[in-house]
Structures are given as C-alpha cells and as structure tokens.
Amino acid sequence: MKLLLTSGGVTNPSIHSALVQLLGKPIEECHALCVPTAQWGHPMCGPASVRGLVAAERESDWQYLSGLGWASLGVLELTALPSIGAQRWVPWVRKADVLLVDGGDATYLCHWMRESGLADLLPSLPDKVWVGVSAGSMVMTPRIGDYFVEWPSAPDDRTLGVVDFSIFPHLNLFPTNTMADAQRWAADIGGPAYAIDEQTAIKVVDGSVEVVSEGQWTKFG
Numbered sequence: 001m002k003l004l005l006t007s008g009g010v011t012n013p014s015i016h017s018a019l020v021q022l023l024g025k026p027i028e029e030c031h032a033l034c035v036p037t038a039q040w041g042h043p044m045c046g047p048a049s050v051r052g053l054v055a056a057e058r059e060s061d062w063q064y065l066s067g068l069g070w071a072s073l074g075v076l077e078l079t080a081l082p083s084i085g086a087q088r089w090v091p092w093v094r095k096a097d098v099l100l101v102d103g104g105d106a107t108y109l110c111h112w113m114r115e116s117g118l119a120d121l122l123p124s125l126p127d128k129v130w131v132g133v134s135a136g137s138m139v140m141t142p143r144i145g146d147y148f149v150e151w152p153s154a155p156d157d158r159t160l161g162v163v164d165f166s167i168f169p170h171l172n173l174f175p176t177n178t179m180a181d182a183q184r185w186a187a188d189i190g191g192p193a194y195a196i197d198e199q200t201a202i203k204v205v206d207g208s209v210e211v212v213s214e215g216q217w218t219k220f221g
Helices: 013-023 037-041 047-055 078-083 086-095 106-116 118-124 179-189
Strands: 002-006 031-035 072-075 098-101 129-133 166-168 193-196 200-205 208-213 217-220
Touching (some): 013 200, 031 086, 037 078, 106 118, 193 208
Parallel strands (some): 002 129, 098 129
Antiparallel strands (some): 002 200, 193 217
C-alpha cells in the first residue's frame, strides 16, 4: 500500500498535495472507506466521536479526513467483518481508492486488522492508499510504546510492523505530548522513530520515506 501517516489528518496544503499525488487523481473522483475501529478501544472515544468521523461534520476535526470531499464515503467496521465473510467485504476494499483509518488505540486496531483478515489482505493492495490519523498511523509501525497503550486487553505494545519506524503523534497538542515526553518515549522504543505534530505527515511508497510538514517534527535514532 501507499501510506500517508498523519497525526491529525490532511491539515494543510502540503499534506493535501501529497495525498493527491498518492491517489493519482483528484479527491473528488476517489471513493473512500472510513475505518473507525480504533476508537472503540480508547476510553476517550465512543459513539459521538465515531459519528463525527462517519458523518464528516463541517468545522470538525474530521473535515481533515472524511470531510475532504470524496466522490463517495463508506464505513468499514473491522469488528463486523469476521461474521460476514471475506467474500462480502474484500470486494468493498478492492473497489475503494483509499482507506481512511482513524485514531483511538493502535493495539485494538491491530488486533481487529488481524482478526478480520485485513492485515493479510494489505500486501495484495499495492495501489491502494492508506491515510492514517494517530492510531491509524501508529498501527503500521513495529511498536507504539507502553505510553500509548490504552486497551486493557492488549498483550503488549507491538503492532503490524509494515514500516520500520515508530510514531509519537500529537506533538505539543496535549500537556502529556511535549518534546520531553517524546524523548522519553523514544528512549524506550529503542529504534527509529518520529515525533510529529498536527501539521506533519509521513509518506511511504515502496519503502521510500518522506516527511511532509508545515509544522514541527523530529526523528529519533
């Protein structure tokens, strides 16, 4: 897959341009599927926040993700997929241009990506675009660090390892996400890692990594 790993979504012209380059056509010609699953695993999320994502409310955080003006917008709820069979949902994914994967708890999202079969399907989707927000980005990394594990049933902090670096999102957005916090987190991760703010994204295509930013970011390791 082609990855656009963000902290807060498509928040500025640079990230928007990177997304259009990955899609290969205008956003208004592209069909998107929203994946809200990670929200269910985080204590700060719930029905209201999931509704905000799928309803793409104007002047909300989701104007930078599901509210970008897609040709069509559907919902792919991973927890439902094992009960309906791959013959139904795999064609939905293959027909979409992009998966919009929202935040929450990355370990919960990782669990359901594996349980649903979506994780196994990803290698067969080289032209599909994955736009992650927060946990939707972190799930593609090898580890998220204990600092970000909120799901009580998580066995550890490991995630899919599609990329070889970890991500500390929301840099300086919250009192607990300062650069000092990021440095302590990175020391625990012990491998390549990025701290990114809401104006930053990491684009990954065929193993090539590019930081796209109009804000603040740093690389560790």
